[in-house]
Amino acid sequence: MKSLLKHRLAWPVIALAALLLLNQVFRPDFMSLRMQDGHLYGSLVDIMRNGAPTILIALGMTLVIATRGIDLSVGAVVAIAGAASCAYIAASPEPGSPVTAATAVLIAVVAGLALGVWNGFLVSTIGVQPIIATLVLMTAGRGVAQLITGGQIVSVSNDSYKSIGAGYLFTLPISILITAAVFALAAVLTRRTALGTLIEAVGINPVASRLAGLRARNIIWIVYVFSAVCAAIAGLMISSNVTAADANNAGLYIEMDAILAVVIGGTSLAGGRYTLVGTVVGAFIIQTLTTTVYTLGIPPEVTLVFKALVVITVCLLQAPKARNLLSRFKAAPKPAAKEAAKEKVAI
Secondary structure, three states, rough: HHHHHHHOOOHHHHHHHHHHHHHHHOOOOOOEEEEOOEEEEEEHHHHHHHHHHHHHHHHHHHHHHHHOOOOOOOHHHHHHHHHHHHHHHHHOOOOOOOHHHHHHHHHHHHHHHHHHHHHHHHHHHHOOOHHHHHHHHHHHHHHHHHHHHHHOOOEEOHHHHHHHHHHHEOOEHHHHHHHHHHHHHHHHHHHHOOOHHHHHHHHOHHHHHHHHHOOOOOOOOHHHHHHHHHHHHHHHHHHHHHEEEEOOOOOOHHHHHHHHHEEEOOOOOOOOOHHHHHHHHHHHHHHHHHHHHOOOOOOOHHHHHHHHHHEEEEEHOHHHHHHHHHHHHOOOOHEEEEHHHHHHHHO
């Protein structure tokens, strides 16, 4: 049992189970699943579907943080991707065509790819600090999205496009299947090839890895491109789910949720150590926490306070000084042990 508790995913899994159990107590039908019209429904399915964009962004954020970086621009990329795809569909002569939807998806992915290249260029080539480099796009990105949509909410009517965020395939929401496919791709590329080891090496010591012959610049570039592409796909999910592009609110504060999911899952903010499974568990905790707030009838504004408290707690626990303080507290001998030691010395 002690060995299980020492596993770095033990406490995140326990926290997720506790949240689910709390919801089950207040809503007896919380964990029940039902089949309707060939589709699987239930609160657990809703948590996975609503949490799919956060999981996608958190997966990209995990690899960025593993290289000692941070990507604050993912929310802006979400807004730009949704704005670009919906603006294209709205201006298309055949707005309901599947070909139009496929082209809109391609435009969004290419936009994410270009924005990732820009972030990677600033960080790896120019040498700008990651938080500053991505802050530029975070600030300017929503302005770009506003320019694309003309400052208006662009609504579209395309069944193929809507199916990305609200459709079903094999009884499951398509957004869940897309997220599972991206997770599998990231896991295979980072755990079945040398890419994961290279990312960890760059995160542990970028200078040493460069002197050892690793092309740290290319590795950093790759993770920022992956992060932006994941954010673009999340933007497609969000905009297709509501069949509209809202440049002001799409992906707002989602970078905070992604970072929180990463750190809760056990990835070190100091870089060099990451876990994709832990990130997925962390994202589920975030989404379940939101659901719990709604289930308990707490005002939605309080959700941000809960998340902020969790962020502060996790960051404090990961701080070296806090860990040293806790280890000293655990290692401090008990008063009885001290007295026994004194008696032994006296004898």
